[in-house]
């Protein structure tokens with residue numbers, strides 16, 4: 001089981017306030033081992049996006065510690081851009097760069113951050129584009145692709161950086177239903193290859209298929225953090241039960 | 251009824267274009283480019299979280315926008331040689347030359363306007379675009395340089411070009427420092443040959459035609475360059 005592996009992402013008592021009155025994260029503690037797939041779910045506004053953004057320091061937090069591959073994010077000596085380049089992130093609204101071609105979207109950070117040559121970056125980018133089934137679209141602009149295609153490019157763009165872990169923030173919730181599967185398929189494959197993943201999603205089918213653990217959040221707190229089978233068979237809290245009955249009923 | 255002589259225009263046309271219009275267009279193009287670069291930097295300063303930078307940029311923009319351009323041109327031309335003398339500790343006022351003086355003035359003045367345009371453009375880029383850039387490991391400079399500013403420039407191109415058309419007309423104010431731009435050239439001929447009505451009519455027509463055609467082109471471009479989202 002992956003739990004015997006060293007922790008890749010470690011959160012200890014992480015708290016965050018947007019204003020002194022509004023605490024968005026409350027004492028969140030959890031960890032993701034190497035090769036582990038953890039699904040984070042919970043009602044809208046419960047702090048899932050905020051939590052996942054804290055993991056690659058896109059959002060600051062005021063208390064607690066986060067370590068990624070042993071590196072403490074709050075350590076003043078930590079090179080945050082360098083650390084972020086090692087963690088892939090996929091957003092709800094894709095966030096491809098609309099003024100750049102697909103190939104340029106794939107190459108930009110490889111060249112500017114990792115210092116790869118254009119050739120090297122292109123080779124890598126094209127291989128990943130082929131992997132997500134979009135090789136024929138290499139020279140298009142993001143706006144010329146469907147939502148599902150854009151999200152697959154976004155995954156390829158993140159993978160091009162050879163990340164040690166991948167973060168997904170509701171990667172399918174902005175998609176039309178018929179496009180959800182094509183994105184989930186790519187993610188399932190990635191999980192099966194042993195990628196360390198932290199995935200905010202309400203796709204419980206995906207969770208059942210590949211997740212090792214499920215975290216349930218509500219009002220900024222981690223209410224449940226359990227092995228997948230346990231979570232689905234007998235959620236302990238009423239809130240998780242209510243939430244599950246709501247999202248599984250449709 | 252005075253006698254009009256429109257042949258004067260044909261006769262002096264080479265002079266008007268070669269000496270006058272080429273100066274006007276050169277000054278417009280260089281000042282627009284310089285103003286855009288400086289204006290973009292000012293916009294980034296205004297949006298930065300470094301304390302002094304935003305204050306400085308805001309003060310600069312407000313100052314430039316509160317002064318009549320013609321005064322700025324005038325004062326700059328007469329003051330800069332002395333400011334240069336103080337800074338460079340030379341014995342005599344530093345010679346700047348009318349063209350350089352006009353170019354620097356227009357660049358600095360336009361920068362204030364372009365910075366407002368670019369600030370709006372930069373702020374219109376969705377926050378998710380910046381997050382995506384940072385998430386890939388890009389630094390602040392890289393995110394601005396490769397992602398935010400290029401998109402802002404493209405979104406704002408029609409407004410930038412429209413402002414450049416205004417600049418094209420404003421360059422005629424260099425007459426206060428006796429530079430021969432297009433209007434200056436026309437005016438010289440008018441005075442010399444006593445053909446005021448003909449020459450000023452012609453000058454107005456030329457400014458109108460160029461500005462009007464340019465606005466039409468901008469409208470067309472606007473439809474073409476909108477980023478596909």
Ligand SMILES: Nc1ncnc2c1ncn2[C@@H]1O[C@H](COP(=O)(O)OP(=O)(O)O)[C@@H](O)[C@H]1O
Pocket residue numbers: 018024042043044045046047048049050051
């Ligand atoms: N930049 C912000 N400033 C203030 N409040 C915010 C900000 N971003 C999110 N919030 C609030 O924090 C809470 C958690 O947001 P979020 O992490 O996006 O939740 P989720 O992803 O679970 O829907 C919400 O109540 C949201 O309104």
Ligand SMILES: [Mg+2]
Pocket residue numbers: 048049050169170
């Ligand atoms: Mg969210």
